Amino acid sequence: MERTLVSQTIEKIGSEVLLKGWVNTRRDHGKIVFIDLRDRTGLVQIVLNPELAEGLHSEDVISVTGLIKARPEKLVNPKLSTGTVEIEAQKVELISKSAELPFDMGQETLQLELPTLLDNRALSFRHSKIQAIFKVQEVIINAFRQALKDKDFLEFQSPSIIPSIPEGGAEVFEVKYFEHKAYLAQSPQLYKSLLVSAFERVFSVNQVFRAEPSVTTSHIAEFTSLDAEMGFIDSWKEVKDMAEYTIKFILNEIQTKCSQELALFRAVIPEVSKEIPHLKLREAQQIIFDRTSRDCRKEKDLAPEDEREICKWATEKHHSELVFISHYPTKYRPFYTYPDDEDPEYNQGFDLLGRGREWLTGGRRIHDYKTLLQHAKEWKIDPDKIKTYLQAFEYGMPPLGGFAFGAERITMFVLGLSNIREASMFPRDMERVDVHL
């Protein structure tokens, strides 16, 4: 008999079917045993006599042949998508035996500490709430791709191994590369920019690496970077608009495809206005000063409390939980960021903030070869170490810009997770690579 999936049972009342899956929970009631069987589509209740259920416990893999019956109305379980049916088991086969579990998997919410969840990753993945995180993440990544494909962007694979660290920096992992030293890419920035000189519009979904020597709830050493870059722009605002379109597309896809997953986390998609409000950094700082009397008007960036305050402002004034901040001081952003023509002390880089956190970063880049070389020198970057990148600019580069964000961070912010490690299947940090180091 061909396998029936759990989700298909509600359409096959009265049929004899073959189900396969894991014993999610077992409840013994004297002469009758209930098993919730779990497969990739959900849970369904199996009714067995004690002989058929003998020895079965949680996480055993079994196949069940049985009859699908409609439940009497008062026994319908509204919490289960298959709550209108149950399976009267005729035959049970053990496919794979599970060892005794180190903790109870039957909770609606896994009440475990993060280290326990990660030490038992293969097990914690089986919980519906943890599965939901990675279903939402898949939707986010796929929506990012779809949004940009619809706008004629080419997807490319950015390399992880890079030959040198142009900007120096301790936060880069070193690789023993045959007889040489190489490094792990912190971002596809230089590659995506150089590709604009040939393909105009490109995006990538790739792992990037940050050797941040600190243990916080929002940093991991390897994450999935969603990167886009586009040429022939007339202004940095075109880049901001493309970022806005992309984020809205993603949020809309989550709303449409992940209602169940959002419900599990009691999460709602952020409220966004028709046009996401935008402030220059100095404007934002003035607003914060006016609202709180906290004077951050000469700071080079917003502190976490400022980010929260300006998000509060945007929500109150513009009914938007997202807000763009642009025009940071030029000298504190990367060498390739485009200084504003009218006031070159500030540049045309921007961040998208939401719910008090940084969601995305982007901006216009310098496209003129000589200006770029000049900036590289001022930023103390050896042009020889970015030769391949510079070549694209030497031979005719259109005005360009782009943006980037981490798939794990967006997942975390949308679902309201408290630690980014929850949004990474296999989080790496100073203390852990799968196992505790």
Added chain:
Amino acid sequence: MERTLVSQTIEKIGSEVLLKGWVNTRRDHGKIVFIDLRDRTGLVQIVLNPELAEGLHSEDVISVTGLIKARPEKLVNPKLSTGTVEIEAQKVELISKSAELPFDMGQETLQLELPTLLDNRALSFRHSKIQAIFKVQEVIINAFRQALKDKDFLEFQSPSIIPSIPEGGAEVFEVKYFEHKAYLAQSPQLYKSLLVSAFERVFSVNQVFRAEPSVTTSHIAEFTSLDAEMGFIDSWKEVKDMAEYTIKFILNEIQTKCSQELALFRAVIPEVSKEIPHLKLREAQQIIFDRTSRDCRKEKDLAPEDEREICKWATEKHHSELVFISHYPTKYRPFYTYPDDEDPEYNQGFDLLGRGREWLTGGRRIHDYKTLLQHAKEWKIDPDKIKTYLQAFEYGMPPLGGFAFGAERITMFVLGLSNIREASMFPRDMERVDVHL
């Protein structure tokens, strides 16, 4: 005025438009200058008077305001998709000046040696034939995803940094990971298998790393691995069938979406029969012996000449350029490969060969925890180093299998490229990471 793309010009005859792009070629004919303007959608001919064209040369980035005119029938250029029109330039602006080119970009085929192409990667990407390679690759990767999404597989992001090398091996890159040693993943194999215990069906598109200390035309140090894994199989043949479905889906997508790109390479999609023929290794070797008198019947694998011969056989006998070979000697495949129940000296691993080369590798995996532990021991693998992976099997793993292949290899085979480096945007090998080491 809003920008018009080159491909849109044929629908706007008689309109005044603004075009932006690169000077692809310039031809001077006394009082008239022709420029082929290139943007991401193709080439179109611009007609200018010499003053407007003053100083313009190849790869300059310009904007052109002009009138779209239909060409007289005898001047239609059938080689150009916009060959029915030309643009009478009224105004030209230089957006970005290009330096003198190190080589002539105007050839239909770039007649350059690979090292020159790679030393000038930013420039070589601008050639239509090189762009075609990466458009085909995008279609391959996207088709892989689509094929598996349609079959209910979840896409996941596999980590690049791994804690240890369970199977030992010199072909792994070492990473200085904070105060520890870590390594770069050679494959997502263990991660995708363990995920089957929770998600049943998963796939990934990720960079993987091989420190192969040899310079050949078919090896690079970093490539894009397309990986799939599925649970609750009844037999290894289900895995083979899924691989067959996936490859056929991909080939069909290339056929449908890349006719222009295929034409540039005079390439045709391999001929495939309704069911791809399948042989056990020993059967294949017998056929090779019968056809050539070359006796490889006791070898553990097929040599390159054997692979070519058996592909020839499949094409002649079954009108299929692709052929599956299965049942390799158990002890020469990885520890997790499932030994055949009837003849455990051979296992249920398989390769898909095509046009004399290996396209894909896959197989059923051991799902029983004790058997897997036993194999790990026999293969001299420290179970402690694969703890996270083994955990999935300890707590109930369904019968499973999967397959994997490299995006660059498939691109190379389909387009008939002579070196895999041509199919990688930024190929890494012993001698090169962007620049010569």
